[in-house]
Amino acid sequence: xxxxxxxxxxxxxxxxxxxxxxxxxxxxxxxxxxxxxxxxxxxxxxxxxxxxxxxxxxxxxxxxxxxxxxxxxxxxxxxxxxxxxxxxxxxxxxxxxxxxxxxxxxxxxxxxxxxxxxxxxxxxxxxxxxxxxxxxxxxxxxxxxxxxxxxxxxxxxxxxxxxxxxxxxxxxxxxxxxxxxxxxxxxxxxxxxxxxxxxxxxxxxxxxxxxxxxxxxxxxxxxxxxxxxxxxxxxxxxxxxxxxxxxxxxxxxxxxxxxxxxxxxxxxxxxxxxxxxxxxxxxxxxxxxxxxxxxxxxxxxxxxxxxxxxxxxxxxxxxxxxxxxxxxxxxxxxxxxxxxxxxxxxxxxxxxxxxxxxxxxxxxxxxxxxxxxxxxxxxxxxxxxxxxxxxxxxxxxxxxxxxxxxxxxxxxxxxxxxxxxxxxxxxxxxxxxxxxxxxxxxxxxxxxxxxxxxxxxxxxxxxxxxxxxxxxxxxxxxxxxxxxxxxxxxxxxxxxxxxxxxxxxxxxxxxxxxxx
Amino acid sequence: xxxxxxxxxxxxxxxxxxxxxxxxxxxxxxxxxxxxxxxxxxxxxxxxxxxxxxxxxxxxxxxxxxxxxxxxxxxxxxxxxxxxxxxxxxxxxxxxxxxxxxxxxxxxxxxxxxxxxxxxxxxxxxxxxxxxxxxxxxxxxxxxxxxxxxxxxxxxxxxxxxxxxxxxxxxxxxxxxxxxxxxxxxxxxxxxxxxxxxxxxxxxxxxxxxxxxxxxxxxxxxxxxxxxxxxxxxxxxxxxxxxxxxxxxxxxxxxxxxxxxxxxxxxxxxxxxxxxxxx
Numbered sequence: 001x002x003x004x005x006x007x008x009x010x011x012x013x014x015x016x017x018x019x020x021x022x023x024x025x026x027x028x029x030x031x032x033x034x035x036x037x038x039x040x041x042x043x044x045x046x047x048x049x050x051x052x053x054x055x056x057x058x059x060x061x062x063x064x065x066x067x068x069x070x071x072x073x074x075x076x077x078x079x080x081x082x083x084x085x086x087x088x089x090x091x092x093x094x095x096x097x098x099x100x101x102x103x104x105x106x107x108x109x110x111x112x113x114x115x116x117x118x119x120x121x122x123x124x125x126x127x128x129x130x131x132x133x134x135x136x137x138x139x140x141x142x143x144x145x146x147x148x149x150x151x152x153x154x155x156x157x158x159x160x161x162x163x164x165x166x167x168x169x170x171x172x173x174x175x176x177x178x179x180x181x182x183x184x185x186x187x188x189x190x191x192x193x194x195x196x197x198x199x200x201x202x203x204x205x206x207x208x209x210x211x212x213x214x215x216x217x218x219x220x221x222x223x224x225x226x227x228x229x230x231x232x233x234x235x236x237x238x239x240x241x242x243x244x245x246x247x248x249x250x251x252x253x254x255x256x257x258x259x260x261x262x263x264x265x266x267x268x269x270x271x272x273x274x275x276x277x278x279x280x281x282x283x284x285x286x287x288x289x290x291x292x293x294x295x296x297x298x299x300x301x302x303x304x305x306x307x308x309x310x311x312x313x314x315x316x317x318x319x320x321x322x323x324x325x326x327x328x329x330x331x332x333x334x335x336x337x338x339x340x341x342x343x344x345x346x347x348x349x350x351x352x353x354x355x356x357x358x359x360x361x362x363x364x365x366x367x368x369x370x371x372x373x374x375x376x377x378x379x380x381x382x383x384x385x386x387x388x389x390x391x392x393x394x395x396x397x398x399x400x401x402x403x404x405x406x407x408x409x410x411x412x413x414x415x416x417x418x419x420x421x422x423x424x425x426x427x428x429x430x431x432x433x434x435x436x437x438x439x440x441x442x443x444x445x446x447x448x449x450x451x452x453x454x455x456x457x458x459x460x461x462x463x464x465x466x467x468x469x470x471x472x473x474x475x476x477x478x479x480x481x482x483x484x485x486x487x488x489x490x491x492x493x494x495x496x497x498x499x500x501x502x503x504x505x506x507x508x509x510x511x512x513x514x515x516x
Numbered sequence: 517x518x519x520x521x522x523x524x525x526x527x528x529x530x531x532x533x534x535x536x537x538x539x540x541x542x543x544x545x546x547x548x549x550x551x552x553x554x555x556x557x558x559x560x561x562x563x564x565x566x567x568x569x570x571x572x573x574x575x576x577x578x579x580x581x582x583x584x585x586x587x588x589x590x591x592x593x594x595x596x597x598x599x600x601x602x603x604x605x606x607x608x609x610x611x612x613x614x615x616x617x618x619x620x621x622x623x624x625x626x627x628x629x630x631x632x633x634x635x636x637x638x639x640x641x642x643x644x645x646x647x648x649x650x651x652x653x654x655x656x657x658x659x660x661x662x663x664x665x666x667x668x669x670x671x672x673x674x675x676x677x678x679x680x681x682x683x684x685x686x687x688x689x690x691x692x693x694x695x696x697x698x699x700x701x702x703x704x705x706x707x708x709x710x711x712x713x714x715x716x717x718x719x720x721x722x723x724x725x726x727x728x729x730x731x732x733x734x735x736x737x738x739x740x741x742x743x744x745x746x747x748x749x750x751x752x753x754x755x756x757x758x759x760x761x762x763x764x765x766x767x768x769x770x771x772x773x774x775x776x777x778x779x780x781x782x783x784x785x786x787x788x789x790x791x792x793x794x795x
Binding site for chain 1 (some may be wrong): 554558580652734739749753754755
């Protein structure tokens with residue numbers, strides 16, 4: 001038996017090696033699942049996960065990022081940084097056209113930036129340090145910063161800064177522009193049709209600026225609302241690609257064992273989704289730090305990882321995922337310790353006040369997780385009432401701060417200045433939003449550490465500041481960090497080269513090809 | 517009364533139904549005493565098949581929760597919702613039907629159009645919409661089931677009252693100057709009750725099914741375990757773990773069957789024509 005296993009491994013290695021050596025073949029259509037159905041496809045105005053997954057193939061950003069988060073050329077073919085780290089010059093690729101044939105130039109970049117500042121909350125935040133943007137000629141864009149901003153080269157990915165066609169949007173009402181329903185980008189695939197509730201069809205862009213790409217003729221994003229039906233669709237061969245999170249976790253091992261299924265956890269490095277519980281720091285028992293710490297001790301996060309997430313992911317130690325720059329695990333630890341949680345609750349004088357828990361309405365896994373956390377908290381004597389809502393209702397309650405504990409998971413975007421600080425600094429408290437500082441935590445020291453950290457040079461100085469911030473946050477428990485999530489992408493093995501960047505499926509189909 | 521029990525016990529389906537109902541009620545009432553732990557508690561490893569451990573005889577679900585405990589606690593929710601929502605539906609439906617039948621004319625027209633308004637909307641769709649709007653909780657579920665199930669009661673009572681209204685003893689009561697309320701309550705309704713009782717037993721069964729369907733779709737009370745919730749939660753893993761869905765499903769089947777049998781037995785016992793033939 002061991003011999004056969006060894007042989008299998010050798011064969012598998014041999015196969016991968018030969019697959020890598022293979023020349024990409026052109027042609028063919030891929031069926032991928034999109035879950036849930038996106039509300040629209042205009043990436044400059046909608047930033048939900050599914051929107052980006054589909055539109056990342058229609059639109060492009062100036063840069064892409066490797067799995068190690070190094071910048072790679074996309075619409076910009078090269079870039080340079082001035083000595084004082086305040087001027088960034090991008091040289092745009094020549095000969096790029098929009099899907100309607102008009103050329104893509106620096107004017108489009110300037111327009112996109114102006115538009116995104118109004119329609120894209122995160123882009124606005126990312127661009128806060130930009131003093132001015134200029135286009136000396138059609139193929140050069142120069143960003144001048146107010147002060148050096150360490151993570152600046154990390155904000156140009158398609159979801160963070162998609163390029164929008166100026167000639168179709170300038171002077172129109174963006175919200176009602178007809179091209180929102182049939183988006184025009186520069187990407188490798190063009191929007192073709194959208195049968196609501198059934199599928200979204202993208203077709204190859206024959207004039208794509210990278211010669212020979214894309215290899216595929218078509219992508220069908222199939223909309224299948226039921227998780228079990230999605231698994232079955234993959235098993236029966238109707239679906240070739242299950243992007244991360246589109247099937248229930250307990251189905252992953254079964255689907256992975258299928259003969260022609262390939263699984264990878266790669267492609268989420270840029271996002272590094274981290275799940276946590278918003279704890280409402282403003283009111284009720286959770287305003288007390290000791291009660292928040294009790295929540296951390298009370299919840300069995302290893303159980304959540306092993307049982308609910310089928311062993312995928314990692315127990316979070318604090319506000320940064322371990323893949324993010326300047327991460328440190330030298331912070332206070334919160335192992336599963338119900339006795340300690342009870343003691344802390346007693347010390348804080350908690351007397352069974354009702355605490356409302358909002359689970360995330362993203363399907364079975366999150367529902368089960370909500371039930372498990374509720375039970376954990378009840379076991380240490382907390383009086384938990386689960387509030388049932390749909391996604392929109394949950395967002396509304398969180399945005400109105402009308403909750404005590406609420407599930408969420410957010411992307412981290414590679415750098416603490418982009419994806420971490422926003423959740424804890426007091427300047428990011430605003431009613432109506434479901435990300436940034438929803439918990440209402442406010443600590444001048446943390447504000448200062450994140451403000452300084454974003455601008456400090458060199459790297460060692462930033463590291464020092466961010467490590468300090470992590471220690472303070474983990475001690476204060478503004479939110480209860482749960483897991484670093486891992487969303488395995490399951491594909492048919494004949495789909496090659498799908499995930500080549502740290503952005504994964506979200507901009508992946510340009511290099512993908514089908515081995516027939 | 518004695519006569520009623522005699523004929524009820526003579527009908528085999530009625531006896532079987534009664535036994536099932538008594539069993540279900542005693543499980544709902546006394547079961548939780550035997551299982552002091554919450555059915556939400558994770559007690560064993562997940563997906564433990566049934567009949568492997570005596571502590572969890574029916575196995576565990578996706579989180580390692582005891583399926584047997586869930587069924588015991590689920591009986592409580594299912595029966596409670598079934599009985600209470602039927603009661604509410606009767607309280608709403610009977611007066612409307614009685615008034616429509618007794619007063620006739622414009623009152624009848626108005627009340628029946630109102631009833632038809634509810635009858636034209638598919639009841640399950642209306643229940644879903646109501647629960648979704650009111651936020652799922654045990655109260656909104658009971659209320660929405662009651663809202664969709666009172667119209668048949670109203671129509672049935674109206675028909676009965678209509679036929680009783682022209683009887684001589686009612687006419688006599690009117691002539692002696694008794695008040696309308698008195699006549700409806702004392703003279704007419706008691707005689708219209710038998711078909712309503714039969715209908716009510718079937719309504720309890722329907723209400724249990726409705727609650728299960730709502731919970732199956734994720735519209736159950738998130739703080740209470742119910743059979744429908746268990747089936748819904750286990751549905752996605754049915755190929756790995758059939759027992760999570762099958763046991764509560766069977767529980768729903770049996771209790772609904774039991775209530776239907778009771779309905780049949782009641783019908784036999786209460787229908788004067790049938791019971792006379794039996795003698």
